Amino acid sequence: MIVQKYKEMLSGKSVIRQLSEFAAERGAQIGYENVFDYSLGNPSVPAPQEFTDIMINMLQNDSPMLLHGYSPSLGIYSVRKAVADSLRERFGIPYAAEHIFMASGAAGALAHAFRLVTEPGDEILTFAPYFPEYNPYVNLTGAALKVVPASTADFQINFDAFEHMINEKTMAVLINTPNNPSGIVYSAETLRRLAEVLKDRAEKYGHEIYLISDEPYREIVFEGVDSPCVPAFYDNTIMCYSFSKSLSLPGERIGYVAVNPACREAETMINMCGQISRGIGHNCPPSIIQLAVAQVLSRTADLSVYETNMKLIYEELIHLGFTCVKPDGTFYIFPKALEEDAKVFCQKALQYDLILVPGDTFGCPGYFRMAYCIDTEKVERSLEAMRKFVKTEYQTKRHE
Amino acid sequence: MIVQKYKEMLSGKSVIRQLSEFAAERGAQIGYENVFDYSLGNPSVPAPQEFTDIMINMLQNDSPMLLHGYSPSLGIYSVRKAVADSLRERFGIPYAAEHIFMASGAAGALAHAFRLVTEPGDEILTFAPYFPEYNPYVNLTGAALKVVPASTADFQINFDAFEHMINEKTMAVLINTPNNPSGIVYSAETLRRLAEVLKDRAEKYGHEIYLISDEPYREIVFEGVDSPCVPAFYDNTIMCYSFSKSLSLPGERIGYVAVNPACREAETMINMCGQISRGIGHNCPPSIIQLAVAQVLSRTADLSVYETNMKLIYEELIHLGFTCVKPDGTFYIFPKALEEDAKVFCQKALQYDLILVPGDTFGCPGYFRMAYCIDTEKVERSLEAMRKFVKTEYQTKRHE
Numbered sequence: 001m002i003v004q005k006y007k008e009m010l011s012g013k014s015v016i017r018q019l020s021e022f023a024a025e026r027g028a029q030i031g032y033e034n035v036f037d038y039s040l041g042n043p044s045v046p047a048p049q050e051f052t053d054i055m056i057n058m059l060q061n062d063s064p065m066l067l068h069g070y071s072p073s074l075g076i077y078s079v080r081k082a083v084a085d086s087l088r089e090r091f092g093i094p095y096a097a098e099h100i101f102m103a104s105g106a107a108g109a110l111a112h113a114f115r116l117v118t119e120p121g122d123e124i125l126t127f128a129p130y131f132p133e134y135n136p137y138v139n140l141t142g143a144a145l146k147v148v149p150a151s152t153a154d155f156q157i158n159f160d161a162f163e164h165m166i167n168e169k170t171m172a173v174l175i176n177t178p179n180n181p182s183g184i185v186y187s188a189e190t191l192r193r194l195a196e197v198l199k200d201r202a203e204k205y206g207h208e209i210y211l212i213s214d215e216p217y218r219e220i221v222f223e224g225v226d227s228p229c230v231p232a233f234y235d236n237t238i239m240c241y242s243f244s245k246s247l248s249l250p251g252e253r254i255g256y257v258a259v260n261p262a263c264r265e266a267e268t269m270i271n272m273c274g275q276i277s278r279g280i281g282h283n284c285p286p287s288i289i290q291l292a293v294a295q296v297l298s299r300t301a302d303l304s305v306y307e308t309n310m311k312l313i314y315e316e317l318i319h320l321g322f323t324c325v326k327p328d329g330t331f332y333i334f335p336k337a338l339e340e341d342a343k344v345f346c347q348k349a350l351q352y353d354l355i356l357v358p359g360d361t362f363g364c365p366g367y368f369r370m371a372y373c374i375d376t377e378k379v380e381r382s383l384e385a386m387r388k389f390v391k392t393e394y395q396t397k398r399h400e
Numbered sequence: 401m402i403v404q405k406y407k408e409m410l411s412g413k414s415v416i417r418q419l420s421e422f423a424a425e426r427g428a429q430i431g432y433e434n435v436f437d438y439s440l441g442n443p444s445v446p447a448p449q450e451f452t453d454i455m456i457n458m459l460q461n462d463s464p465m466l467l468h469g470y471s472p473s474l475g476i477y478s479v480r481k482a483v484a485d486s487l488r489e490r491f492g493i494p495y496a497a498e499h500i501f502m503a504s505g506a507a508g509a510l511a512h513a514f515r516l517v518t519e520p521g522d523e524i525l526t527f528a529p530y531f532p533e534y535n536p537y538v539n540l541t542g543a544a545l546k547v548v549p550a551s552t553a554d555f556q557i558n559f560d561a562f563e564h565m566i567n568e569k570t571m572a573v574l575i576n577t578p579n580n581p582s583g584i585v586y587s588a589e590t591l592r593r594l595a596e597v598l599k600d601r602a603e604k605y606g607h608e609i610y611l612i613s614d615e616p617y618r619e620i621v622f623e624g625v626d627s628p629c630v631p632a633f634y635d636n637t638i639m640c641y642s643f644s645k646s647l648s649l650p651g652e653r654i655g656y657v658a659v660n661p662a663c664r665e666a667e668t669m670i671n672m673c674g675q676i677s678r679g680i681g682h683n684c685p686p687s688i689i690q691l692a693v694a695q696v697l698s699r700t701a702d703l704s705v706y707e708t709n710m711k712l713i714y715e716e717l718i719h720l721g722f723t724c725v726k727p728d729g730t731f732y733i734f735p736k737a738l739e740e741d742a743k744v745f746c747q748k749a750l751q752y753d754l755i756l757v758p759g760d761t762f763g764c765p766g767y768f769r770m771a772y773c774i775d776t777e778k779v780e781r782s783l784e785a786m787r788k789f790v791k792t793e794y795q796t797k798r799h800e
Contacts, residue, residue, distance in 0.1 A: 001571070001607045002665060003519055006672040046464040056459050064446040070650045104504065104653075104683065111681025119403055133678065140679025171401070207401050250470045251687025253504075265402060272406040278533065279540025280680040281511025283504065286689060287651025 014132070015361045016040065019346075023355045030353070036382035037355045038370040041180060041331065043248040045301045051247060054292045067291065071284035073274040075102025075256070082294040083256055091229040094261050101273040104253040104285050106216045106242035110137055111280055112257055112273045113238045117210045118143040118171045124212075125166060126174040127157055128363030129181050129334060131214075134174065143171070150364045155182035155325050155334070156190045163197060168205040173198065178217040178227065181362045181369035182334040183310070183327025185221060188228045195234040202236075208264075211237045216255070219246035219300045221329035222307045235262035238269075243293055245331075248301040254285040254293055306331040309372040309379045316383045320390045331373040334359065338394045342368045352389040354382065414532070415761045416440065419746075423755045430753070436782035437755045438770040441580060441731065443648040445701045451647060454692045467691065471684035473674040475502025475656070482694040483656055491629040494661050501673040504653040504685050506616045506642035510537055511680055512657055512673045513638045517610045518543040518571045524612070525566060526574040527557055528763030529581050529734060531614075534574065543571070550764045555582035555725050555734065556590045563597060568605040573598060578617040578627065581762045581769035582734040583710070583727025585621060588628045595634040602636075608664070611637045616655070619646035619700045621729035622707045635662035638669075643693055645731075648701040654685040654693055706731040709772040709779045716783045720790045731773040734759065738794045742768045752789040754782060 081097035103109035120142025138145035231237035242255035324335035337345035359367030481497040503509035520542025538545035631637035642655035724735035737745035759767030
């Protein structure tokens with residue numbers, strides 16, 4: 001018989017996907033250029049030309065047997081070494097190839113990280129606002145994702161709630177910095193305090209508590225922002241990375257798990273990833289993409305458009321009277337809605353062809369997310385719609 | 401704490417991998433060209449030039465946003481449609497795009513198929529000799545793989561044993577035709593009888609029993625052999641395919657699940673694959689590889705070397721007095737060892753630099769596998785070593 005739990009999941013359609021489908025339908029009516037679609041976190045800039053050139057060069061000159069051959073189950077060794085070298089140089093943490101497992105994007109990396117350190121019945125804590133796909137990612141392993149309520153003043157960590165929720169079943173804490181949906185980078189102070197709580201509780205409960213750091217937006221940090229290196233604060237850190245956003249390669253499924261060399265049994269943990277793969281049908285990222293990415297580790301796509309867009313949107317929102325924490329990076333902003341129920345707020349916005357996502361989806365009701373990975377010209381036009389929306393629906397009414 | 405079951409798996413090293421490592425070490429001593437390494441089932445012919453040309457052409461002319469963008473969770477629609485069209489034309493079964501789920505190779509496809517139709521505690525039956533990775537693939541889902549003993553006379557199905565073992569916990573039967581390691585194609589008669597048993601037992605137990613057909617070697621079938629289309633025999637068939645062998649792209653992780661349109665809820669099953677993906681970190685095969693493969697669906701690498709090699713090896717083995725079922729396809733042959741314990745036989749062969757894999761690994765003790773995906777010139781030289789091995793170790797002794 002087909003398995004009911006997966007069948008039942010089909011009826012729980014993602015809010016983001018519904019909005020994105022609405023945007024596509026509305027686009028078919030009035031032209032997609034007139035729909036201000038802030039629903040999806042898809043990179044809007046092309047992969048660097050250097051990546052394309054390297055791919056063409058390899059295809060023209062290298063043996064197909066080499067390019068398309070099986071990757072060893074932990075990834076191609078030279079690629080793992082290149083990643084480790086790059087991380088070591090950049091962050092001063094002594095990563096070696098043996099600490100790197102090449103994974104099919106962040107989703108693949110997280111699938112391994114969760115299975116490394118949790119079994120069914122265990123708990124993983126994460127902090128609102130958070131990426132909603134963490135729910136199926138974690139819960140389908142048999143462990144349970146628990147969400148610590150947001151610290152809405154700054155979108156750092158709500159430590160009171162965290163210290164209340166962490167318990168002896170907590171085997172891992174999952175963070176995402178720079179954060180989707182808030183755009184916030186966790187400060188050194190936040191990470192220091194987080195590490196203290198984890199060390200304290202690990203000792204109290206008599207087992208390790210791992211910090212799983214999901215960092216697909218690591219390269220998208222705005223001017224003047226200091227983005228601390230998570231494993232520098234806590235030994236038992238498992239970093240999950242994806243090149244999807246930094247190199248604009250989301251479809252090529254390439255990322256990695258980096259286990260902090262300071263972890264006890266760090267190399268064993270990487271070897272275990274190869275065993276986990278056998279159970280979940282993961283057989284490494286595509287070989288040719290591994291080989292190409294290893295040659296552009298210090299490059300990114302031209303990410304400057306995201307900061308340009310952020311500034312335009314942030315300034316206009318503040319001008320219009322929104323409460324909003326200024327993003328440190330990513331291509332998201334997470335303002336407070338102008339009425340209590342953000343779902344109602346976002347529903348009204350649709351009349352102005354503004355596609356905004358209610359914060360409820362991200363465990364933070366009353367707020368909404370805008371994914372501003374769109375052309376700046378469209379952002380500018382969208383702000384006119386935003387002004388009209390706010391004035392008509394809220395400022396006019398306020399004076400009524 | 402790190403999860404013990406994966407740590408413990410590290411100590412259970414695969415026999416094939418150990419042999420392959422031995423071959424590499426021996427190669428470092430005497431030159432790899434002098435090691436007759438029949439251990440690994442890696443394609444030995446390059447991907448077709450047409451595939452390379454298509455990749456280069458896309459990289460030169462198409463938008464990186466299109467080439468490297470996110471694939472929808474079921475695969476790129478045009479690719480799913482192209483696969484369905486190709487299957488429909490070839491096999492006369494009315495596949496549509498809605499019956500195809502693009503997967504990261506056969507391992508990814510099987511990971512979805514198992515989770516579609518089994519839950520922890522259920523059983524999946526397969527038939528010896530069988531691909532040993534089926535053990536972790538199935539057992540790590542929580543279901544249990546049970547192996548029906550081989551029919552060594554022809555490597556078709558041992559129906560007596562099968563009918564004895566199938567029971568109400570059997571939710572799926574897993575077949576692999578053309579078969580690794582025997583090289584045998586299941587005949588129409590075998591498939592007809594298999595379907596009858598499945599229908600009969602499904603009715604008796606009051607639940608569907610799915611046939612999961614793992615077909616990565618479908619394109620490697622030798623002259624004069626009829627390779628029946630599995631879903632034509634049984635409605636509830638889930639086909640798992642990989643382009644690894646047919647296009648020599650094992651590292652690029654591209655394959656698919658095709659649910660027989662005659663399955664009840666076939667389209668729902670494909671949609672469920674997208675949900676299963678969320679739990680196992682699968683986010684579709686690489687976009688650029690999906691797009692490229694869709695353009696060469698009717699092509700293969702030049703697979704003729706495998707048949708050339710098979711004929712040379714088979715004739716020599718028969719000449720030397722081996723008992724051996726002639727392969728119908730693949731790049732494997734599975735002869736009976738010349739002494740009862742094939743592990744001892746293969747150990748002795750190492751002294752002649754012949755790397756053979758004992759059949760115990762494949763659930764069929766007393767036999768051994770040769771993966772003849774190597775150059776024909778090397779096959780020819782290896783046969784001299786084989787003659788020397790057999791004469792010295794067995795024929796001389798026989799006359800002592």
